[in-house]
Amino acid sequence: MKIFRSVAVASALAVAASLAGCQQSEAPAGNATETADSGNPDAKPGISGSDGRMILPVVAGRPGAVYFSIRNEGPQPATLVGVHVAGAGKVQMHKTEGGKMSSVDSLEIAPGGVLEFAPGGYHVMAFDIDDTLKTGESTELTLTFADGDKLSMPLQIETMGGGMQSGMTGSMDHSGMEGGSMQDGDMAGMHH
Numbered sequence: 001m002k003i004f005r006s007v008a009v010a011s012a013l014a015v016a017a018s019l020a021g022c023q024q025s026e027a028p029a030g031n032a033t034e035t036a037d038s039g040n041p042d043a044k045p046g047i048s049g050s051d052g053r054m055i056l057p058v059v060a061g062r063p064g065a066v067y068f069s070i071r072n073e074g075p076q077p078a079t080l081v082g083v084h085v086a087g088a089g090k091v092q093m094h095k096t097e098g099g100k101m102s103s104v105d106s107l108e109i110a111p112g113g114v115l116e117f118a119p120g121g122y123h124v125m126a127f128d129i130d131d132t133l134k135t136g137e138s139t140e141l142t143l144t145f146a147d148g149d150k151l152s153m154p155l156q157i158e159t160m161g162g163g164m165q166s167g168m169t170g171s172m173d174h175s176g177m178e179g180g181s182m183q184d185g186d187m188a189g190m191h192h
Contacts, residue, residue: 046074049153052141054085054126056159066124066155067117068141072109080107082144089128096120135159
């Protein structure tokens with residue numbers, strides 16, 4: 001997965017252009033959460049999900065994006081027919097291909113196969129996002145299959161561009177604090 005993330009980061013500008021139809025641009029981030037289906041009584045046998053993350057839009061009211069992976073270790077194909085994100089009013093599965101985005105109603109996962117929802121390919125758009133969903137927290141993704149089985153997994157919540165800026169945050173916060181104390185001194189001098 002590390003190789004994929006490197007490729008995704010390198011192609012962030014292309015991804016931003018390809019998702020223009022979603023009214024947002026994407027910036028991949030690095031945190032991933034792995035989840036096994038063993039602790040979920042509703043989980044479809046042989047199906048597991050991992051790397052779930054939800055990218056909040058920078059501008060409130062715009063859609064967010066959801067990325068994850070599904071693995072089918074079962075003997076039969078599995079057909080994903082629905083998604084639900086706790087805290088989103090509406091979600092849609094989409095596919096980006098040739099720079100164009102289209103809606104997807106169902107996706108089949110072959111036995112032994114992995115289906116990736118990632119920038120520049122399949123993704124889930126989340127609309128009407130509740131303002132209680134905050135960066136650094138998590139929410140739940142529930143996948144529904146054609147036979148009625150479900151799989152739930154956590155989604156780490158990030159803000160668009162958050163992963164690429166994380167290396168700079170500490171120094172920016174530090175210089176901001178120094179600047180704040182100098183401004184206070186300057187302001188005090190101006191009032192005298």
